[in-house]
Amino acid sequence: MSIFVTGGAGFIGSQFIRDAVRCHPTELIINFDALTYAGNLHNLAPVADFANYRLVKGNICDENAVLAAMPDDCAAVVHFAAESHVDRSILSAKEFVETNVLGTQVLLDIARHKRAGRFLHISTDEVGGSMEPGQWFTEDMPLIPSSPYAASKTAAEHMVRAAAHTFGMDAIVTRTSNNYGPYQFPEKLLPLAISNAMQGEPIPVYGDGLQERDWIHVADNTRALLIVLSKGRRGETYHIGGKSPLRNLDMLKLLLQVTGQPESLLTHVTDRLGHDRRYAVDCSKIERELGWTPEIPFEEGLRATVAWYRDNQDWVQRTRSGEYRKYYESMYGGR
Numbered sequence: 001m002s003i004f005v006t007g008g009a010g011f012i013g014s015q016f017i018r019d020a021v022r023c024h025p026t027e028l029i030i031n032f033d034a035l036t037y038a039g040n041l042h043n044l045a046p047v048a049d050f051a052n053y054r055l056v057k058g059n060i061c062d063e064n065a066v067l068a069a070m071p072d073d074c075a076a077v078v079h080f081a082a083e084s085h086v087d088r089s090i091l092s093a094k095e096f097v098e099t100n101v102l103g104t105q106v107l108l109d110i111a112r113h114k115r116a117g118r119f120l121h122i123s124t125d126e127v128g129g130s131m132e133p134g135q136w137f138t139e140d141m142p143l144i145p146s147s148p149y150a151a152s153k154t155a156a157e158h159m160v161r162a163a164a165h166t167f168g169m170d171a172i173v174t175r176t177s178n179n180y181g182p183y184q185f186p187e188k189l190l191p192l193a194i195s196n197a198m199q200g201e202p203i204p205v206y207g208d209g210l211q212e213r214d215w216i217h218v219a220d221n222t223r224a225l226l227i228v229l230s231k232g233r234r235g236e237t238y239h240i241g242g243k244s245p246l247r248n249l250d251m252l253k254l255l256l257q258v259t260g261q262p263e264s265l266l267t268h269v270t271d272r273l274g275h276d277r278r279y280a281v282d283c284s285k286i287e288r289e290l291g292w293t294p295e296i297p298f299e300e301g302l303r304a305t306v307a308w309y310r311d312n313q314d315w316v317q318r319t320r321s322g323e324y325r326k327y328y329e330s331m332y333g334g335r
């Protein structure tokens, strides 16, 4: 049997594949990835030679490519592929609708046609919109996304649930909070701040920096995903959180302590348009039903992540060159 993974060359997908090839040694793990700016085959170097791993380069919006790549004995589809960065969705939303909505629908259609097994759809806590102080996002709350990114992920979720309801597909949705860890492309706050801190460069803080996010180590997330894949209840949604809520400024001050850099690197810049103030995911359902809980305390995970970036300077330099540099300069060059 095979597990068809989309977006496996990205940050979370590559952690999932590095784990899954070991956890599922008798199954073929197929990584279907378009290798956009966010896809990096170096992320898969540790498993590239495994006999049960295969890469297929292709776009999830391309029906013929998906049809050719998805095997007939597909036990599960694990769908990570997405445009994933909020700031990019503010610059241009079209790619987000294409990949996140249309691409998801193409996968659903072909998975149904091929009679694939479980469809595990990876979503985000951002679909719930900004939470008020003291409010926690639970699985049954209405979806009120604010950013174009979150809106496209919400639309994708609706198509997944519609396919499950209409055609009886075995689909599950997971929504996770802000992941951090090794191999994360340095456009998201934490890897950007780590690599800037290591170079002694300013760290951009949007607005007042008092926005709150919940941080989860990527390995805790993929451990949850493997449990949901094998034991999750058909048709359900599960929230996966790190139980580590922090305001951006507090998180960055901790990072500067860990890296031994001065707080003067923190540089307030113009706020993100429509910036969500607080995400806070309630993950008690997965704890209660499937016995999963996050195990990596934030400070321990942060220290390990900083050490990884320090030990993998080649990876950092490669990803910070080329197309990334152009994007970074267009975002921060004028500030």
Ligand code: NAD
Pocket (backbone or CB within 6 Å): 006, 007, 008, 009, 010, 011, 012, 013, 032, 033, 034, 035, 036, 037, 038, 039, 040, 058, 059, 060, 061, 079, 080, 081, 082, 083, 084, 085, 099, 103, 122, 123, 124, 125, 153, 175, 176, 177, 178, 179, 180, 185
């Ligand atoms: P990422 O941006 O690091 O990687 C995305 C991957 O998808 C890349 O390998 C890219 O090449 C591939 N891809 C993009 N468009 C594609 C297309 N049209 N066809 C095929 N492949 C394509 O993303 P990530 O941070 O690893 O996030 C993975 C998933 O988890 C996404 O669905 C995202 O919405 C969700 N998520 C991420 C976070 C987070 O903190 N990173 C939090 C919650 C949810």
Ligand code: TYD
Pocket (backbone or CB within 6 Å): 086, 087, 178, 187, 188, 189, 190, 192, 204, 205, 206, 209, 211, 212, 213, 248, 272
């Ligand atoms: P990000 O990593 O983009 O994740 P998300 O917006 O999806 O939660 O941003 C995390 C938080 O950090 C968010 O409140 C925006 C803020 N932020 C900055 O202050 N500076 C930055 O350079 C970036 C990229 C984000």
